Amino acid sequence: MTTDMRVxxxxxxxRIAKDLHAALSAAGFRVEHSRDGEEAWFLGDTEExxxxxxxxxxxxxDGLAVLKRWRANGRTMPVLVLxxxxxxxxxxxxxxxxxxxxxPKPFRMEELVARARALVRRAGGHAAxxxxxxxLSLDTNRMGVALRGxxxxxxxxxxxxxxxxxxxxxxxxxxxxxxxxxxxxDDAREANALEAVIARLRxxxxxxxxxxxxxxxxxLEGA
Amino acid sequence: MTTDMRVxxxxxxxRIAKDLHAALSAAGFRVEHSRDGEEAWFLGDTEExxxxxxxxxxxxxDGLAVLKRWRANGRTMPVLVLxxxxxxxxxxxxxxxxxxxxxPKPFRMEELVARARALVRRAGGHAAxxxxxxxLSLDTNRMGVALRGxxxxxxxxxxxxxxxxxxxxxxxxxxxxxxxxxxxxDDAREANALEAVIARLRxxxxxxxxxxxxxxxxxLEGA
DNA sequence: GGCAAGCTGACAGCAAGCTGACAATTCGGG
DNA sequence: CCCGAATTGTCAGCTTGCTGTCAGCTTGCC
Numbered sequence: 001m002t003t004d005m006r007v008x009x010x011x012x013x014x015r016i017a018k019d020l021h022a023a024l025s026a027a028g029f030r031v032e033h034s035r036d037g038e039e040a041w042f043l044g045d046t047e048e049x050x051x052x053x054x055x056x057x058x059x060x061x062d063g064l065a066v067l068k069r070w071r072a073n074g075r076t077m078p079v080l081v082l083x084x085x086x087x088x089x090x091x092x093x094x095x096x097x098x099x100x101x102x103x104p105k106p107f108r109m110e111e112l113v114a115r116a117r118a119l120v121r122r123a124g125g126h127a128a129x130x131x132x133x134x135x136l137s138l139d140t141n142r143m144g145v146a147l148r149g150x151x152x153x154x155x156x157x158x159x160x161x162x163x164x165x166x167x168x169x170x171x172x173x174x175x176x177x178x179x180x181x182x183x184x185x186d187d188a189r190e191a192n193a194l195e196a197v198i199a200r201l202r203x204x205x206x207x208x209x210x211x212x213x214x215x216x217x218x219x220l221e222g223a
Numbered sequence: 224m225t226t227d228m229r230v231x232x233x234x235x236x237x238r239i240a241k242d243l244h245a246a247l248s249a250a251g252f253r254v255e256h257s258r259d260g261e262e263a264w265f266l267g268d269t270e271e272x273x274x275x276x277x278x279x280x281x282x283x284x285d286g287l288a289v290l291k292r293w294r295a296n297g298r299t300m301p302v303l304v305l306x307x308x309x310x311x312x313x314x315x316x317x318x319x320x321x322x323x324x325x326x327p328k329p330f331r332m333e334e335l336v337a338r339a340r341a342l343v344r345r346a347g348g349h350a351a352x353x354x355x356x357x358x359l360s361l362d363t364n365r366m367g368v369a370l371r372g373x374x375x376x377x378x379x380x381x382x383x384x385x386x387x388x389x390x391x392x393x394x395x396x397x398x399x400x401x402x403x404x405x406x407x408x409d410d411a412r413e414a415n416a417l418e419a420v421i422a423r424l425r426x427x428x429x430x431x432x433x434x435x436x437x438x439x440x441x442x443l444e445g446a
Numbered sequence: 447g448g449c450a451a452g453c454t455g456a457c458a459g460c461a462a463g464c465t466g467a468c469a470a471t472t473c474g475g476g
Numbered sequence: 477c478c479c480g481a482a483t484t485g486t487c488a489g490c491t492t493g494c495t496g497t498c499a500g501c502t503t504g505c506c
Contacts, residue, residue, distance in 0.1 A: 096337060100345070101324065118323070142394050143439050155494060156438025175452095192452095193496050199454055200495085214451060214504065378483060398463090415463095416485055422465060423484090437462065437493070 005029045005120060005130070007051040010040040010066070011082070012058055020053060023109035024116065026167055028131055028140030037061025044070050049077050051120050053112070056083040056094070064097050071098035078119040082107070131166050134222020136209055138166050147205055157182065158201050165210070165220050172217035228343060230274040231255045233263040233289070234305070235281055243276065246332035247339065260284025267293050272300050274343050276335070277322075279306040287320050291404065294321035294390065298363060301342040305330070356392050357445020359432055361385060370428060380405065381424050388433070388443050395440035 007029040011017040017033060024031045029051070034040040037058040044052055044066070056063035067079055081099040094102055101115055131138045135148045143159055145152045154162065164181050165173060179194055198218065202210055211221045230252040234240040240256060247254045255272070257263040260281040267275055267289070279286035290302060304322040323345075324338055354361045358371045366382055368375045377385065387404055388396060402417055421441065425433055434444045 100341070143436075157495075159439075190497065192498080195452060196454085196496070198452090203454090212452070380484070413486060415487080418463060419465090419485070421463090425464095435463070 005050045006032065006048065007053060007116070008032050008034065008040065008044055008047075008049045009053045010034050010037075010058065010063065011053070011055045012036065013055075016055075019109060020112070023113055024053070027113045027117065028138075029116070030131070035059075037063065037066050041066045041069055044075060044077070045073060051116055052077055052079045053116065054079055054081050054099075056081060064093065067094075067097045067099060080112075080115060080119055133166055133169050133220040134209065136162070136166075136205070136220060136222075138163060147209070152204055154201070154204065157197060158204075161197055161201065162220075165218060169220050169223035172211075172213045172219040174217040178218065228273045229253050229255065229271065230276060230339070231257065231263065231267055231270075231272045232276045233257050233260075233281065233286065234276070234278045235259065236278075239278075242332055243335075246336055247276070250336045250340070252339070260286065260289050264289045264292055267298060267300070274339055275300060275302045276339065277302055277304050279304060288407075290320045290322060294387075301345070303335075303338060303342055305335075354389050356389055356443040357432065359385070359389075359428070359443060359445075361389055370432070375427055377424070377427065380420060381427075384420055384424065385443075388441060392443050392446035395436045395442045397440040401441065 005028065007024055009017065009020045009024065009031055011020055011033070012035045014035075017035065021031050021033060032043065032047075032049070034043055038061050040054070040058070041061060043049075054063050054067060058066070063081070063083075067081070070077075070079075078100040079098065080101045080103060081094045082103050082105060083094070084105045100119055103112060103115060131140060137146045137149075138144070138159075139146070140163065145154050145159065145162060160182060161178065164178065175191065175194055179189065179191070182194070182197075183189055198210060208221055211219050213219065228251065230247055232240065232243045232247065232254055234243055234256070235258045237258075240258065244254050244256060252274070255266065255270075257266055261284050263277070263281070264284060266272075277286050277290060281289070286304070286306075290304070293300075293302075301323040302321065303324045303326060305326050305328060323342055326335060326338060354363060360369045360372075361367070361382075362369070363386070366379075368377050368382065368385060383405060384401065387401065398414065398417055402412065402414070405417070405420075406412055421433060431444055434442050436442065
């Protein structure tokens with residue numbers, strides 16, 4: 001069974017947390033989220049993560065303390081520390097507590113993702129960023145698609161469609177939204193173009209992968 | 224720290240250079256110093272270092288350009304980038320150019336040393352000089368290319384292209400990305416220039432070495 | 447039954463990519 | 477500093493295969 005890249009995002013500000021989740025899952029990570037230090041410590045200590053994104057200002061238990069306790073227990077997963085406090089002492093402290101990288105707020109999500117990827121690449125060897133739903137798996141690094149482990153060849157457009165559905169696998173995606181994502185909304189296309197792509201994909205993937213909910217949109221089955 | 228770690232410090236401001244030297248050698252590093260980009264590039268390309276501390280604002284050849292040229296040539300030593308320019312684009316750019324860590328000026332020497340140590344610890348040993356993918360092998364030290372052990376003569380540009388593909392052999396590399404790394408994006412080239420280089424390389428290497436995934440990019444086969 | 451949403455196979459247009467030739471540029475040697 | 481050779485960018489024409497459109501069909505829903 002193939003493994004996802006699991007990342008633990010520890011962040012109490014709901015707005016930032018939401019952005020984190022969006023950016024990281026778009027990058028192919030499976031995101032677990034925790035909003036307080038105690039819970040975060042427990043999760044990080046008992047489960048396996050490929051990366052932790054850790055905010056320092058936390059309720060219940062300070063981020064630095066969490067990190068130190070992990071390291072004291074021999075946990076070695078890469079940790080990317082976020083902090084609003086920008087003093088150099090803090091940074092040194094963070095690094096000496098065992099942080100692998102450091103990002104001062106405010107930051108751009110693009111930068112966070114770039115660093116997260118770099119950390120994971122350095123740490124875990126070249127593990128693939130796999131996203132799964134039912135029998136289908138997407139390798140967002142290789143841009144590859146597989147069905148029950150068997151590679152399936154798809155075109156660039158088809159891939160983008162699958163990736164988008166995967167990213168929003170918790171809900172049916174309306175055709176209008178897909179059209180806008182695949183083509184710019186400036187570029188006017190017959191609505192049928194999308195259906196054609198779906199049809200071709202279904203021919204390649206067989207039944208039971210892409211589902212339709214009439215009036216709502218498309219979704220990946222088994223997610 | 225009794226180990227004999229060689230670090231290359233690239234910095235043109237004499238005052239900072241002096242501080243760097245003091246702090247790093249106090250921390251147990253053997254420090255080589257270079258004050259201009261050309262020289263730095265040459266040193267980093269021909270000698271073995273365990274770490275490079277690289278300032279971005281340099282005379283003769285910009286720091287980012289130096290870094291890109293190293294990476295394009297397959298040099299993989301850890302690089303810690305220093306910069307006065309603090310915009311997030313710059314940081315992303317730096318990381319994508321292959322930097323392993325980033326430190327905005329002004330900074331404290333304590334912090335630099337902490338990060339330097341962390342980088343070296345993470346990197347562990349020296350990077351391999353020979354990289355392989357399928358029948359193809361690159362000798363990153365003498366910039367040589369061989370196919371099934373038989374040397375093949377390639378030009379500098381062709382070599383940089385191969386080295387880049389080799390460095391990212393786990394995914395198809397889109398033409399836009401290759402163009403940007405081979406030439407600066409400032410220098411506008413016809414998109415066709417890349418295809419010409421690919422064609423010439425394929426003529427030299429034969430089929431089954433450089434593959435194309437239409438809409439995704441180029442890749443090295445058998446990797 | 448009727449309507450709207452969605453499906454499908456066929457097909458033509460088109461864009462991505464390839465190639466060979468040639469011109470511009472670079473580079474090393476005298 | 478100049479010349480010849482190697483390298484590299486540009487162009488035109490070509491191949492390939494992706495993808496939008498169309499016409500006609502099925503399915504679900506009122």
